[in-house]
Amino acid sequence: MGNWEGVTEFVAVAETGSFTVASKQLGISTAQVSRQVSALEKRLATRLFYRTTRKVSVTDAGQTYYQHCRPVLDGLEEAERALSQLQSEPRGKLKITAPTLYGESRIAPLLNNFVARFPELDVQFSLTNQKVDLVEGGFDLAIRLGKLESSSMMAKRLASRHQYVCAAPDYIATHGKPRTLTDLAHHNCLLGTLDYWRFQENGHERVIRVHGNIRCNSGQVLLDAALKGLGIVQLPDTYIEPYISKGTLISLLQDFQPSDEGVWAIYPHNRHLSPKVRLLVDYLGESLQSL
The missing domain is CATH 3.40.190.290 (D-Maltodextrin-Binding Protein; domain 2)
Structure with missing residues (x-):
């Protein structure tokens, strides 16, 4: 745990530009924030802030350290958020698209089973052989077949087809x-x-x-x-x-016979991907592989 001590306080000060504001944000005393940051600077043997009586500014070294620390803290927050949401039943809107025949014959029955298990979901399922823009169309998930084109989307192979x-x-x-x-x-x-x-x-x-x-x-x-x-x-x-x-x-x-093609789940590159989408992707993968 020693490597994490002072990191949260450092990030709060870097973002607010004030030890006092950071302390209020964190719900601890200004003195405690100052002690934690000073101990962190001592451990790193690096000055992270320039301090005057009127202003606090981040040093070049502090800026570099901040750029690495912020994503780590975001990841921890996201992990806690994901665990919290997984403990409750998936609910809310879920917008999905799939190729017409494959969607009708393979995905739809599984999706209906998923909704039967989690009736609080509000699913919109669009069948089309056109490759729609997920972001523009507001889709949470797309099923794609065969060789993937290069894109900024995240992809998970669910199964194979012959x-x-x-x-x-x-x-x-x-x-x-x-x-x-x-x-x-x-x-x-x-x-x-x-x-x-x-x-x-x-x-x-x-x-x-x-x-x-x-x-x-x-x-x-x-x-x-x-x-x-x-x-x-x-x-x-x-x-x-x-x-x-x-x-x-x-x-x-x-x-x-040619090599098997992939059946893919495609979703936007988003670190706040909903746990209900992750749950559906895992369910589809397990179910399709058992067919």
């Missing part, structure tokens, strides 16, 4: 199975917003350009086309796995 290449049995019966990545050039590939698919080959990522007669920015539309035997599709597990388990879609090129 990409599958697959086709309906009717398509395979007519056109055969691609055995290698180069075979895709001879198949009708159902395209999303990009004209290439990602794979792994011999431990390295490979990007293969593909072509086909259907392009749509909706995974649900591409899934429907694949189920009707119109071509081969690459889509995430959320779309595909129920149909693979029923045999209405066949997984292809399994030796070249």
Whole structure:
């Protein structure tokens, strides 16, 4: 504890410019503040303040020390605040956004369970495939999929998702199975917003350009086309796995399956992040990994 003695008093004096005002702020005597600061200066072997009968000013060394001490005290205050809030039931507004299909199928049921557990929450859940501005939109949390773009947001990986290449049995019966990545050039590939698919080959990522007669920015539309035997599709597990388990879609090129993508919780870089958001992020991570 010795290393902390006098730090709170020093910061109070530095911010108020007065031993008297600092003592009133801290609820202790001016003499006690003075003794603590003097002892701190002695321990540091550094003068932190210039003192005159009319004015107190921070030295250069004091300014450097203050810049390091203030964040430490802020962190301690935030830790105490977080513990205090965690002891009470989460309540109040919580604004969240997620991609449409993933939000409907994976996040919404978990979020509803969370609200059932903490009914004092007032949740606004927005489903969109557009990457909204969290700060401008007033969002506490966003769920993002795949590779993250560089940003000032904080991110926590909640789970992973798999990409599958697959086709309906009717398509395979007519056109055969691609055995290698180069075979895709001879198949009708159902395209999303990009004209290439990602794979792994011999431990390295490979990007293969593909072509086909259907392009749509909706995974649900591409899934429907694949189920009707119109071509081969690459889509995430959320779309595909129920149909693979029923045999209405066949997984292809399994030796070249790309690395798993991340499912991320994104939130503004804010040291006063609400404990209820932290609690939700932890709950989503634990729940998604158990699915």
